[in-house]
Amino acid sequence: MELPNHAKQILLQLNQQRAKGFLCDVIIVVENALFRAHKNILAASSIYFKSLVLHDNLINLDTEMVNPSVFRQVLDFIYTGKLLSSLDQSSEQNYSALLTAASYLQLHDLAALCRKKLKRSGGKPLPGKLSTSGPLSRLRHNNERLSSSTLTASHNHYILAPSDADQPDDGLRDKLSDDEMFIGSTAGKNGTCGSGSNGNLSNGLSGRETDLGLDLSKKSPPSAGTTTDALSPHSNSQGSPQSASVSTTNSASLDDSTTTLPSLDTTGPEPMELIPTPKAPEDSQAHPDAPPPRKSSRQVARKKEWPKREASGLKAEDHDPPLVNGVIMGPKEGCSSSGVGGDSRCSFPSDQSFQCKEEEEVGQNGQEHSDQSGHSDGESGGGGHHSANYVYRQEGFEPAFGDNLYVCIPCGKGFPSSEQLNAHVETHTEDELYIKEEVGAFVKEEEAEDLSAPVAPTTFGISEPRPFKCTVCSKSYKDPATLRQHEKSHWLTRPFPCNICGKMFTQRGTMTRHMRSHLGLKPFACDECGMRFTRQYRLTEHMRVHSGEKPYECQLCGGKFTQQRNLISHLRMHTSPS
DNA sequence: CTGGGGAGGGGGCCC
DNA sequence: GGGGCCCCCTCCCCA
Numbered sequence: 108m109e110l111p112n113h114a115k116q117i118l119l120q121l122n123q124q125r126a127k128g129f130l131c132d133v134i135i136v137v138e139n140a141l142f143r144a145h146k147n148i149l150a151a152s153s154i155y156f157k158s159l160v161l162h163d164n165l166i167n168l169d170t171e172m173v174n175p176s177v178f179r180q181v182l183d184f185i186y187t188g189k190l191l192s193s194l195d196q197s198s199e200q201n202y203s204a205l206l207t208a209a210s211y212l213q214l215h216d217l218a219a220l221c222r223k224k225l226k227r228s229g230g231k232p233l234p235g236k237l238s239t240s241g242p243l244s245r246l247r248h249n250n251e252r253l254s255s256s257t258l259t260a261s262h263n264h265y266i267l268a269p270s271d272a273d274q275p276d277d278g279l280r281d282k283l284s285d286d287e288m289f290i291g292s293t294a295g296k297n298g299t300c301g302s303g304s305n306g307n308l309s310n311g312l313s314g315r316e317t318d319l320g321l322d323l324s325k326k327s328p329p330s331a332g333t334t335t336d337a338l339s340p341h342s343n344s345q346g347s348p349q350s351a352s353v354s355t356t357n358s359a360s361l362d363d364s365t366t367t368l369p370s371l372d373t374t375g376p377e378p379m380e381l382i383p384t385p386k387a388p389e390d391s392q393a394h395p396d397a398p399p400p401r402k403s404s405r406q407v408a409r410k411k412e413w414p415k416r417e418a419s420g421l422k423a424e425d426h427d428p429p430l431v432n433g434v435i436m437g438p439k440e441g442c443s444s445s446g447v448g449g450d451s452r453c454s455f456p457s458d459q460s461f462q463c464k465e466e467e468e469v470g471q472n473g474q475e476h477s478d479q480s481g482h483s484d485g486e487s488g489g490g491g492h493h494s495a496n497y498v499y500r501q502e503g504f505e506p507a508f509g510d511n512l513y514v515c516i517p518c519g520k521g522f523p524s525s526e527q528l529n530a531h532v533e534t535h536t537e538d539e540l541y542i543k544e545e546v547g548a549f550v551k552e553e554e555a556e557d558l559s560a561p562v563a564p565t566t567f568g569i570s571e572p573r574p575f576k577c578t579v580c581s582k583s584y585k586d587p588a589t590l591r592q593h594e595k596s597h598w599l600t601r602p603f604p605c606n607i608c609g610k611m612f613t614q615r616g617t618m619t620r621h622m623r624s625h626l627g628l629k630p631f632a633c634d635e636c637g638m639r640f641t642r643q644y645r646l647t648e649h650m651r652v653h654s655g656e657k658p659y660e661c662q663l664c665g666g667k668f669t670q671q672r673n674l675i676s677h678l679r680m681h682t683s684p685s
Numbered sequence: 686c687t688g689g690g691g692a693g694g695g696g697g698c699c700c
Numbered sequence: 701g702g703g704g705c706c707c708c709c710t711c712c713c714c715a
Contacts, residue, residue, distance in 0.1 A: 584700095586700090612696080613697075613698085614701095616703090617695095617697065621695075638693090641694080641695090642694095642703085644703075644704055648692085648693095649692080652692075668690080668691085669691075671705085672706080680690095
């Protein structure tokens with residue numbers, strides 16, 4: 108007995124799931140586009156992918172070997188066994204590019220198919236580099252290049268490019284479907300395949316900023332419950348080709364729910380709902396003792412709480428983000444909140460929100476898009492710029508061509524990109540950037556609050572020498588590095604921009620953490636319920652939910668709390684007159 | 686409807 | 701650079 112169409116049906120299902128991001132557990136970054144896919148499928152298709160997905164959930168492919176348009180076809184092929192070429196894609200050039208990519212990715216069937224096509228059309232099977240150097244040597248070369256960093260400038264993929272000038276060339280964009288959204292690139296107009304290795308995206312950035320080699324990955328703590336932790340994710344395991352720059356979440360499976368871009372504005376028409384997709388059903392089976400779900404729209408609106416969603420019996424696909432063929436939508440040139448035209452649209456409000464038009468076919472229940480607050484946390488009070496000393500993107504900007512959206516507060520000068528702004532900011536001397544105490548209006552609230560904090564904190568009553576004193580606020584620190592770190596908080600500008608939303612940070616670590624929230628990377632998984640967190644501390648807090656531990660006790664009423672913040676808010680209730 | 690509690694998320698900042 | 705903690709905002713649930 109054999110069902111003749113079984114394999115076909117399964118593949119069809121998988122492809123549909125990919126299109127919706129359902130159960131996707133790996134992100135492939137190609138230049139400026141993110142693709143989501145299933146590790147199993149990739150591994151089954153190519154030894155190369157097999158080696159990559161073994162330990163990694165975020166894979167950066169060499170942009171010299173494959174561009175988003177080509178990879179889209181490759182992925183289609185993997186999932187369908189068909190080469191879906193449109194008119195402009197069926198050219199000889201396209202097959203050459205496909206062949207290059209197929210060779211690089213070790214998709215032998217696809218490579219053979221391309222060769223056949225090229226032969227038929229009289230084209231040379233493998234023009235250029237691959238025929239001479241071969242993919243493997245190329246891979247080795249890449250490996251060397253990439254050994255020092257995962258998302259280095261030369262393969263930086265999370266770059267915001269609000270203006271047209273920053274976008275990849277039209278040729279490439281034309282090849283991309285309307286639904287594929289660039290995260291953007293500051294590589295100027297060098298977004299085409301083959302230009303990615305020059306590290307030329309600095310575009311005026313200072314050296315420090317150009318090297319925003321973000322390893323957004325995070326190793327899951329042992330509690331995340333996998334066995335691969337001990338392995339170095341890139342220990343050249345199995346001698347695998349490692350040309351792809353891989354940012355890994357390692358053992359913490361980057362399940363489908365994590366590979367999302369951030370929040371949405373609700374104002375746009377059919378904003379693309381980049382909610383995390385629900386966890387795989389297996390998870391819920393694996394955690395039968397998971398706490399009862401809180402059924403709520405918040406699950407959708409806040410793009411989290413997968414266990415709840417799955418437990419609620421929600422058909423994940425019904426609410427899955429409208430990923431288009433697994434491509435995670437990022438901002439794209441010309442994005443506007445108006446969402447006109449057939450393109451997926453997105454905008455970059457002053458905070459890290461995205462807003463994208465939802466693809467029609469996935470629109471079904473696309474309803475409740477994330478509430479604005481969901482991702483404007485910490486800024487909601489200020490219309491997007493709650494901190495006066497942010498170098499901010501102008502409120503209500505439309506990413507129209509030519510606008511200088513990034514404004515340097517000290518001098519008021521506008522710049523079309525965060526990078527250019529940063530380059531400019533570097534020209535200010537540090538002295539200029541300090542906020543003098545008398546400029547009270549610019550002291551951000553955190554600092555103001557800190558005034559109540561002890562100036563020279565002691566540890567358990569024992570004074571530690573703190574010889575390094577801040578000249579601005581008189582806080583003192585044990586070492587100069589910490590002092591310098593602190594002093595940055597007084598600067599008018601913040602040296603670390605988010606390449607996706609342009610938000611600025613005083614500390615690289617904070618920015619990196621912020622970037623993880625863009626990408627939905629949640630490496631810390633709860634053993635009990637499978638819920639995932641961006642931070643270890645959150646997981647620790649969360650675990651108290653399961654343990655029932657309530658270490659924070661109100662001295663006034665004896666009430667106990669799992670989280671200190673809740674005790675604090677509780678105490679307010681005691682103290683506030685209302 | 687409202688207030689309180691629980692909990693998720695983000696940013697700041699110190700170590 | 702990462703970890704940990706603090707603070708804030710927000711949402712949801714429930715009494």
